[in-house]
Structure formats: C-alpha cells, structure tokens
Amino acid sequence: MHIQSLGLQHFRNIEAASLSLNPQLNVILGNNGSGKTSVLEAIYYLGFGRSFRSNRPSKVITYQKDSFVVFAQLEQHKIGLQKFKSGDTALRINKENVRSQAVLASLLPLQILHPEGYALVDGSPKYRRAYLDWGVFHVEHQFHGAWQNYKRLLKQRNALLKQTKSYQDLSYWDKQLVELAELVSQLRAKYVDSISQSLSQLVSEFLPEYSFELSFFKGWDDKNSLSELLSTSFSRDRLMGFTQYGPHKADLKFKFNGVNAVDLISRGQLKLFVCALILAQGQHAEQVSGNKTIYLIDDFAAELDSAKRRLLAECLQRNGSQVFVSAIEEQMLDGFDLEGCTMFHVEHGVINDYKTRVKHG
Numbered sequence: 001m002h003i004q005s006l007g008l009q010h011f012r013n014i015e016a017a018s019l020s021l022n023p024q025l026n027v028i029l030g031n032n033g034s035g036k037t038s039v040l041e042a043i044y045y046l047g048f049g050r051s052f053r054s055n056r057p058s059k060v061i062t063y064q065k066d067s068f069v070v071f072a073q074l075e076q077h078k079i080g081l082q083k084f085k086s087g088d089t090a091l092r093i094n095k096e097n098v099r100s101q102a103v104l105a106s107l108l109p110l111q112i113l114h115p116e117g118y119a120l121v122d123g124s125p126k127y128r129r130a131y132l133d134w135g136v137f138h139v140e141h142q143f144h145g146a147w148q149n150y151k152r153l154l155k156q157r158n159a160l161l162k163q164t165k166s167y168q169d170l171s172y173w174d175k176q177l178v179e180l181a182e183l184v185s186q187l188r189a190k191y192v193d194s195i196s197q198s199l200s201q202l203v204s205e206f207l208p209e210y211s212f213e214l215s216f217f218k219g220w221d222d223k224n225s226l227s228e229l230l231s232t233s234f235s236r237d238r239l240m241g242f243t244q245y246g247p248h249k250a251d252l253k254f255k256f257n258g259v260n261a262v263d264l265i266s267r268g269q270l271k272l273f274v275c276a277l278i279l280a281q282g283q284h285a286e287q288v289s290g291n292k293t294i295y296l297i298d299d300f301a302a303e304l305d306s307a308k309r310r311l312l313a314e315c316l317q318r319n320g321s322q323v324f325v326s327a328i329e330e331q332m333l334d335g336f337d338l339e340g341c342t343m344f345h346v347e348h349g350v351i352n353d354y355k356t357r358v359k360h361g
C-alpha cells in the first residue's frame, strides 16, 4: 500500500498543495514552523479521522476558513476527508460518501512516530489500548464490531448504574457485556502473542543493553470471572458511577531488566522503543493482510545520536514501505539511503518538490 498523490486545502498554514509522492521515501524539509508536521498530520487525518496533536478540528482549519480538505490517490482508491468548523465531517471513497472512518482506516494502515507519541509508553493506559486496537483492527475483522458494541453497552451500563439500586436490573445487560468482553480480550491477547516475538527482536536490535518483557493485562484478574466481578463490584461501581472491570481497562506492560520502561530508559531510548513498537505492528499487519504499512516520522533526528539514526533509518527502509520523514536539514538524515527518494521543501506553508534523487545502477 502506498499513497501516490496527496492534496491539501486550508490545512493549518497550508493554503493549498498537490504532491506527487514517492512509493518509498518522502523527505519533508523546512525550518521550524514552516508546515512539515502539518503535512504528516494531514496524512494521519486520512487514516485516523483525527489529529495526533489537537482534539479540535477547528484548530487545524486555516484561520478564517470554514473547512479543510485532505485527499489522496491510493493504488486502487481515491479517498478524501473534509472537516468543517461546525465539527461535521465528510468522508469519500472513489467519489462516494461513506459514513464510517473505519472504512478509510482499513484502506490506509498508518503508523506515526512523533514527540508526543511517547505517551504510548509514559502516558495513561488509553494510549496503549489505542496502540493495541490499531493492530487488532487491521488483522482481526470481527474486532471492530465487537469493540464498538462493547463500548455501547458499557455506556448504557454506566448510565444505568446511576439510576438503579439493584444489581438485578443490570444482570441481563451484563451477560451480553461479558460475552463481548471475552471476545475482545481473546482477540487482543492473541494479537499480543503474535507480535511479541518480532517486538522482542526489534528491541534487542535497538536496545541490546536490556532484557525486555511484554505483558498484557486484559482489564481484570484471572482469579475471578468477569461476571462475578461485575456483580460483586456493583455497589462500588454505583458509588463511583462507572464500571471498574472489563476490557476498557486493559493495558500493556513494558519492562526492561525487570523494571518499568518509564523508570529506566532515557528519552532517546524511549524514542527507539516506540519505533520498535510501531515497526512490530506494521510488520505484523503486513504479514497478515499483505498490505504494507505507511510510516510517518516527525522530526526524525531529534534525540537520536548518529549511530541510532542510522539503525532506525535502515530499519524503516528495510522492507520497502512508504515512509514520510520530516527534518530541518538534509544532514540530519544521515542514516537514510536517499537515492531515488523525493524531497519536499516547505516554507511558510508552501511546499515545493525540489529534488527527486536519481537512482543509480
């Protein structure tokens, strides 16, 4: 899978742009504030329906404009997204309107590495669940429906908790909730199993000084069944106003030399670890679906020494995926093989395709 061309309109400081893309390496160069991250953010919008740096689409629409548009030509589909100040969204595939972002997401498997992305390791469990669910979504087709239904039932349960004094009123709903919870957790656990080996391999390549351990917490302890827990914790759930056990509490635990990752590794090592996480997912999704993941790497050089930059660049280019990488200057991309790549230069929101490196040999 790769993006052949990308169009933007009224996206942050980019008034309009039309980019013809390289199927492999795309380099985006420019000074601070020029608009490099905005290009990555626009691509991310197509795959996720949201930004990775703002919850409010109105912040992303160019000042004084009413909407932004991002569209892309993929190998077999043309996809587009328009976000309005009002909060409305229009999604299109091959000129047809579609309602669910999941359809776009399934066509465009994307992974991103950006400075705020370290929350995947040092942030709250919701970031690790989002990571996990991206992976399960792209390889297990029943997951999306089961998870959406679970979340819908959970919302109803939490609302009912505020209205009822008797667990009897909930037990009927809990039967369905537990069935979905078990399915979601099985799919997640199977997924964690299936990536753990390639993740460990990548971690040993990037951070050979540590022994690494990955574990999955499904959202409740195995000592009790979820239905028992839901009934015994009813009073507490009622008091707190929400359900305390279930897959909405799932988490991943990362340990290095037996210590929690956040308590041990440095910022640069954290970046490498996050990169190992996204590469392991991308590679697994590719093995299962045959679709290559697209990698977006913002501010590639930040926090990495030159040996680590080379290691990471080599790994990103190894399997021929499409990669978008931003940097302030070309010298910071010392680890990449730039032959045949396309370079864009961004200045005050204007993007020029200023160099396509000739491939020799």
Ligand SMILES: Nc1ncnc2c1ncn2[C@@H]1O[C@H](COP(=O)(O)OP(=O)(O)OP(=O)(O)O)[C@@H](O)[C@H]1O
Pocket: 011, 012, 013, 014, 030, 031, 032, 033, 034, 035, 036, 037, 038, 039, 058, 059, 060, 061, 062, 063, 299, 328
């Ligand atoms: N809604 C908006 N409308 C117009 N301009 C905006 C809007 N939101 C942000 N900007 C401007 O767009 C520019 C985009 O910055 P962006 O983060 O893409 O730059 P960058 O090249 O990645 O910079 P850095 O190297 O510092 O990370 C900034 O100068 C910012 O002030």
